[in-house]
Amino acid sequence: MTGTAPSRPARFARLPRNRLPRLPRLPRFPRASVRVKTTVGAVLIVAVALVAASTALLMVIHHGLEVTAEHTARTRAEAVAEATRTGHLAERLSVPQGEDSLLQVVTDDSRVLAASENLAGRAAVASFVPADGRTSAARSVRVAPRQGGAPHPYRLVAVRTTSADGPATVYAGTSLETAEYTRNLVLTAMIPGIPLLLALVAAVTWRSTGRALRPVEAIRSEVAEITEHDLGRRVPVPASRDEVARLSRTMNDTLDRLQDSMDRQRGFVADASHELRNPIAALRAHVEVAIAHPDLLRGPELLSDVVRVQQLADDLLLLARLDAGQHPDRTALDLGELCERTLARRPPGRVRVSLDTEPGVVAAASRSQLSRVLDNLLDNAQRHARSRITVTTATEPDDGSAVLTVTNDGTPVAEADRERIFARFTRLDESRSRDAGGSGLGLAIARDIATAHGGTLTAGPPVEGRGTEGQGVAFTLRLPSVAVAPPYGAVGGGVGGVVSRAPVGGRSSSS
Template sequence: MRSVRARAAIGATLVVAVALVAAGLAVLSVLRTNLIDQADLQAEVAAREVAGQLALDTAYADLDLDDEEDHPVQVTDEEGRVVFVSKGLRAISGTGSTGVSPVPSASAGATPSPGDDDDDDDDGGGSGRPERGEVSSDDPDFSDGTATVDGKQADYRFAAVEATTPAGLTLTVRAGAPLAAEQEAVNTVRGAMLTGLPLLLAVVAGVTWLVTRRALRPVEGIRREMAAITASEDLARRVPEPGSRDEIAALARTTNETLSVLEASVERQRRFVADASHELRSPIASLRTQLEVAEAHPELLDLPGAVADTVRLQVLAADLLLLARLDAGEKPGAARLEAGALVREEVSQRTGDRIPVTVEVAEDAAYEVNGSRGQLVRVIGNLLDNAQRHAEDRVTVQVAADGNGVRVEVRDDGAGVPEDERERIFERFVRLDDARSRDDGGAGLGLAIARDVAARHGGTLTVHRAPEGGAAFRLWLPRAA
């Protein structure tokens, strides 16, 4: 089942079904319990009424029984013999004794007639036998059974109450209360539940289907638009964003943001390829021209120019390969490095700089960072190359602590960077001075590489105005753990 709507409808229906079944069973249980309690009360009242009459020495034939059809009565003696049953009782079960025919001998001796009291007077003034008996105050015993009264069999709830006659005979009175009302009520409620449950579940399933369909309609629009974008490869298109502020609207916004990033990435890649092709074409064409001239006229070979073009081509190829590795997500190393030592080492190896570089690093301080030695040296070198191209008389490198990191700042006393151009200079193949020759100005990749490397190391690279009036490039790196 691949449809979200179908799964949602079935899931909601199952949850509601389980809840309704559980609630229905609970209702039926409570209803049955309450009705049985009422039947118990009726049976107990009937049993205690008969027991009270027996305790008052009422003869069996004179017992006043109300509604004998609804409340059948059975009386047994201490030996379990049936001594009395209500009129019309033809069969009984669930009381412990199935007899419905009173035993004549037990019946005759159980409750003497009031005229027999003279025997008591002869035995000592009536003190041998109480004038009245008593009814047990203990909770009666209840049981389920059946009884046939006047040819009609039904289920009953029986209550058993003990009574002691004035003659000292203990009798057990069992009176029943019909369970027909309880059964009818339970069956009626059960039937209503069984009839209404499927209808209610059908309504739940239908409503869930419609609501889910309405909720997922924007998702279908997003899917169709994404399929169209995939087919057309037009990354400028965007998926529709619903006006709601729910998760689907957030999904649409995130999808459009992803498309924007993807479009920018593809556009940047295309521009990179175009710029790289353009930058490579110039030194390759120059080198080829010099070699062709040298082949035809060896005496005209410009060997220094050929070497310069080869070096420039080599540097450009190295820059392009490094950018490709950075774009591919290459992670820097985790070596523990000392920033001040890296700066001193790089400056000491730059013997061909036209302006001497001043290094400002505290001798007794340790500025340790984690990262790739080659990449960080490359960043420092690129910043120094940029400063050498623009400085007039002075280039300074300062290493200092900055919060929980290390700051490497390269300053020059040149013209500086206009404020509105301070972010654009970090784009690839960007050169602010278009009139500058390519040989002097480079390919415009140095600062882009430096910022990418800084970001890969968890740091930042920004440009500000230097105290000397030129540009100040600040490389910030987190301290080593």
């Protein structure tokens, strides 16, 4: 059975967006300080809590006293009702001495059969009766005293009974003056106390917030004084171990890194300017000679200087991209195949290069950038090697990372210089000549590329048995490996463009 759903009532119909009722927004203080906002918020919260607690207290007190009065009145009304049914009703009903209470028996035709002394000769005090099925009912009324004056509050209970004249109602009332007095007393005590308590809360919150924010203000004022030319200043660290102290330490660590970065940037700019000055000066000299004496122009020297400036500019651009956090596109790359291709395209160098690869060494890397690393390491080795350069690939047995090592038998690098040689524009004493020593950026670029790939590049003594007899230096590149390496000798491109090779373990070749 199918049918359409019943339509929604008109009052639930969707109103246009611009006609929907909007809830009132709480006031905001966008320009107020944290101290002011905290103080105002604390005062408002305490004020709401105090008003709610006071209201609840008054209600509990009043309700408790009213229940007690009602219970007393019902007990007396039931006793008088029983006396009325049994025919023992007296004309004057007695109440406890000194107690402000009411007693009255009224027939359904409003005749008063009996009453207490304070209601003698008066008309019926009330006319309500219990509802059908109930034996009693209670209400709060006000009755004026006989001697005149303001009406007094009573909790009046009506109980149905039967008299000799027919059905009747017994009204018994107990004074609520005690309840009103207690309520007024509580109000009188609380009304002056609430503002005083709110003022105390505001003062304490203002003082404690100011004390808590004092270190923050000190940090702000100190940071405001720090400029790019004065990064040596540090923010004060409070003695406490709270969030502000952690913020201070974090900010000081950030300033340390910022100062280190600015120092490196200044040094880099100064070194780059210094390195570019000489080839540019040489180019200017060649141009001036060519203008003055065209027949004396030496093309090869001019081209060499142009290539040198171009290479230096390319190195600076690559370093800038690496510093900017450029992430290379990575593929599964066979390091042995990369070494073979790199050695095949390089022109013969001064020193013979031996290749010793291990099967299946595959890393997640960018082919162009990893080829740049190998070129830089080989250029460095060609400048320093005496008679032998060895390139090896292997898999680290501990963590399975891919390892590429370039070893030369040149002068060993002192342990104190093994990190310094990776700094930009750094050349050791024996390679200070720019004709033989390069620009001093090759190793820095190689390490930055390794770091961008999640790997490391370190310098150290060569491994025994690599043909260097313990002399020279070995540059070791470690990269994250691919979990599943293609089989050595796989047909086709394989993963990441790996070419097929003969499955020989530890293949060795020379270039």
